[in-house]
Amino acid sequence: MTAEDGLRYAFTSLRGARLRSGLMLLAMAIGVAAVVVLSGLGEGARRYVVGEFAALGSHLLIVLPGRNETTGGAPPMVSETPRDLTVDDAEALKRNRSVRRVAPVSVGSAVVSHQGLQREVAIMGTTHAMYQVRHFDMSQGGFLPPGDIFHPQPVCVLGAKLRRELFGNEPVLGAYVRIGDRRFRVVGVLREQGQSLGMNTDDLAIIPVTSAQALFNSYSLFRILVEAKSRDAIAPAQRAIVDIIKARHEGEEDVTVITQESMLATFDRILGALTLTVTGIAAISLVVAGVLIMNVMLVAVSQRTAEIGLLKALGAPATTILRLFLTEAALLSLLGAAIGLGVGAASNWVLRLIYPSLPFHAPDWAVAAAVLVALGTGLLFGVLPARRAARLNPVAALARR
Amino acid sequence: MIRLEGIERVFDVGGQQVHALHQIDLSVGRGDYVSIMGPSGSGKSTLLNIVGLLDRPNQGRYLFEENDVTALSDDQQAQVRRERIGFVFQFFHLVPRLTAAENIELPLVLAGIPPEQRRPKVEATLRAYGLAQRAHHRPEQLSGGQRQRVAIGRATIMEPGLLLADEPTGNLDRASGHEVVDLLEQLNGRGITLVVVTHDPELGQRARRQLHMVDGAIVSDRDGTT
Numbered sequence: 001m002t003a004e005d006g007l008r009y010a011f012t013s014l015r016g017a018r019l020r021s022g023l024m025l026l027a028m029a030i031g032v033a034a035v036v037v038l039s040g041l042g043e044g045a046r047r048y049v050v051g052e053f054a055a056l057g058s059h060l061l062i063v064l065p066g067r068n069e070t071t072g073g074a075p076p077m078v079s080e081t082p083r084d085l086t087v088d089d090a091e092a093l094k095r096n097r098s099v100r101r102v103a104p105v106s107v108g109s110a111v112v113s114h115q116g117l118q119r120e121v122a123i124m125g126t127t128h129a130m131y132q133v134r135h136f137d138m139s140q141g142g143f144l145p146p147g148d149i150f151h152p153q154p155v156c157v158l159g160a161k162l163r164r165e166l167f168g169n170e171p172v173l174g175a176y177v178r179i180g181d182r183r184f185r186v187v188g189v190l191r192e193q194g195q196s197l198g199m200n201t202d203d204l205a206i207i208p209v210t211s212a213q214a215l216f217n218s219y220s221l222f223r224i225l226v227e228a229k230s231r232d233a234i235a236p237a238q239r240a241i242v243d244i245i246k247a248r249h250e251g252e253e254d255v256t257v258i259t260q261e262s263m264l265a266t267f268d269r270i271l272g273a274l275t276l277t278v279t280g281i282a283a284i285s286l287v288v289a290g291v292l293i294m295n296v297m298l299v300a301v302s303q304r305t306a307e308i309g310l311l312k313a314l315g316a317p318a319t320t321i322l323r324l325f326l327t328e329a330a331l332l333s334l335l336g337a338a339i340g341l342g343v344g345a346a347s348n349w350v351l352r353l354i355y356p357s358l359p360f361h362a363p364d365w366a367v368a369a370a371v372l373v374a375l376g377t378g379l380l381f382g383v384l385p386a387r388r389a390a391r392l393n394p395v396a397a398l399a400r401r
Numbered sequence: 402m403i404r405l406e407g408i409e410r411v412f413d414v415g416g417q418q419v420h421a422l423h424q425i426d427l428s429v430g431r432g433d434y435v436s437i438m439g440p441s442g443s444g445k446s447t448l449l450n451i452v453g454l455l456d457r458p459n460q461g462r463y464l465f466e467e468n469d470v471t472a473l474s475d476d477q478q479a480q481v482r483r484e485r486i487g488f489v490f491q492f493f494h495l496v497p498r499l500t501a502a503e504n505i506e507l508p509l510v511l512a513g514i515p516p517e518q519r520r521p522k523v524e525a526t527l528r529a530y531g532l533a534q535r536a537h538h539r540p541e542q543l544s545g546g547q548r549q550r551v552a553i554g555r556a557t558i559m560e561p562g563l564l565l566a567d568e569p570t571g572n573l574d575r576a577s578g579h580e581v582v583d584l585l586e587q588l589n590g591r592g593i594t595l596v597v598v599t600h601d602p603e604l605g606q607r608a609r610r611q612l613h614m615v616d617g618a619i620v621s622d623r624d625g626t627t
């Protein structure tokens with residue numbers, strides 16, 4: 001029997017049992033669609049996070065006070081060293097030639113009030129450089145103005161939510177707010193962007209870093225954000241930062257420098273593993289579909305006993321019959337996979353319409369794996385029924401009507 | 402054509418041994434017309450299955466066209482069936498989802514013959530058996546007689562030397578039964594060896610050679626022409 005004839009024969013026998021074939025296609029399609037959608041979700045989340053990091057600014061390094069041991073673990077959130085990072089440290093970093101911008105950050109919370117309305121919010125003390133380092137977007141006005149870091153103007157930038165709650169529909173630029181016991185003039189409002197790197201920039205006030213230090217009565221910085229001159233400058237910048245801080249801290253290496261890339265790589269790895277896990281769970285449904293194919297094929301073999309007996313009487317060797325049934329299983333798997341891919345791609349498209357910011361796309365490897373697993377399970381679970389068919393005794397098979 | 406020597410066939414039925422065939426010696430010449438008659442359970446279908454290589458004897462030797470086929474592997478036997486033996490069954494055994502033409506074509510397909518060589522053969526067969534108008538009908542749309550003619554067309558399209566018919570008229574009314582028997586006898590007239598199993602005496606007595614079986618043994622072997 002030629003391959004083409006075998007394919008046609010298998011196809012007509014699938015068409016002959018519409019309900020049965022339809023159900024098996026459905027099972028396969030659901031399995032493949034599940035893999036496509038779930039891997040698309042995982043991949044979408046991964047790309048979203050990676051994109052967020054990329055938006056943070058390119059070539060970013062983060063200097064944290066405190067040194068964690070080489071045994072690993074997360075960098076310390078709270079300083080464990082008697083020597084703090086100071087604004088002077090940040091100024092010193094600026095002079096290195098691998099460094100383009102330095103933005104010191106100090107963080108605390110204070111009460112912000114305006115004409116009897118008041119809210120306690122996070123206060124970020126920083127400098128003009130932060131605007132470029134973090135790629136902030138303004139909805140009104142500008143960011144903190146450049147100027148002498150030690151003699152700052154009493155100005156502030158408000159988060160979108162804070163502005164709404166303190167000012168409502170009133171004009172805000174040029175108005176004064178009281179933060180703690182000082183007065184600041186509002187020079188800008190951030191565009192609403194929600195959570196970003198664990199900090200809600202909507203519910204926040206930004207003031208000059210030295211004002212913040214005076215407000216909190218502390219000279220230690222929360223961290224220093226450094227932007228390297230180029231991608232190639234990241235590694236030299238990292239070494240230079242450690243050396244400079246070490247020299248300034250009496251020879252003690254008491255800072256941790258994280259590159260944006262290493263953070264990106266970590267998140268990439270974590271979310272990649274997540275995608276893999278979710279896809280694996282979806283692949284179980286493919287295996288379930290395979291078991292269903294086996295079941296239904298076994299029923300088909302017993303229903304088609306007479307036909308198998310006839311084929312044997314007409315001189316079909318066992319291998320031909322085995323091949324016919326395996327071809328049926330493969331056809332079902334591939335057709336089911338094709339339908340599943342279509343449904344999965346459509347679902348991802350709908351998801352992208354609903355959540356435009358998340359790039360839901362099944363990665364190519366997941367699509368390929370889904371099709372291969374579908375074909376593999378189809379064939380694997382098709383073997384048992386096909387062998388049963390091939391081994392049927394023709395006399396017994398023909399004796400049944 | 403066929404030589405059976407000391408054929409034994411024993412079935413194991415619920416732990417009991419049943420002798421379906423006992424010491425069968427038989428030889429059938431090329432172009433013969435043989436009927437095998439006997440009550441149910443006499444072993445006539447078992448004998449036909451062994452002659453048709455669908456079943457293997459427990460003991461004995463079977464020479465088909467001067468070759469010992471008892472020792473052949475399953476696949477080699479399948480090849481002999483495909484090329485040299487045609488079957489006609491009581492229940493037609495047509496594939497219900499295939500048309501008459503496709504059912505007739507099936508042995509050619511299984512033999513791996515390319516489509517352009519198949520088509521003229523199928524058309525010739527359809528015409529010869531008066532099925533040209535029914536080529537694209539499925540079995541359920543055909544009468545019993547037409548179905549059996551399709552089955553005979555399928556059995557003869559590979560031009561076998563031996564045609565085995567198991568109760569070919571058992572499921573037909575008298576008129577179509579006659580048609581089918583006429584057709585089989587015409588084929589025999591053109592040189593094909595015909596073996597018919599039946600318990601219908603009227604059909605059996607038309608054969609030139611008539612075997613009677615009882616309890617797994619041939620009890621009479623008569624020449625029908627005398």
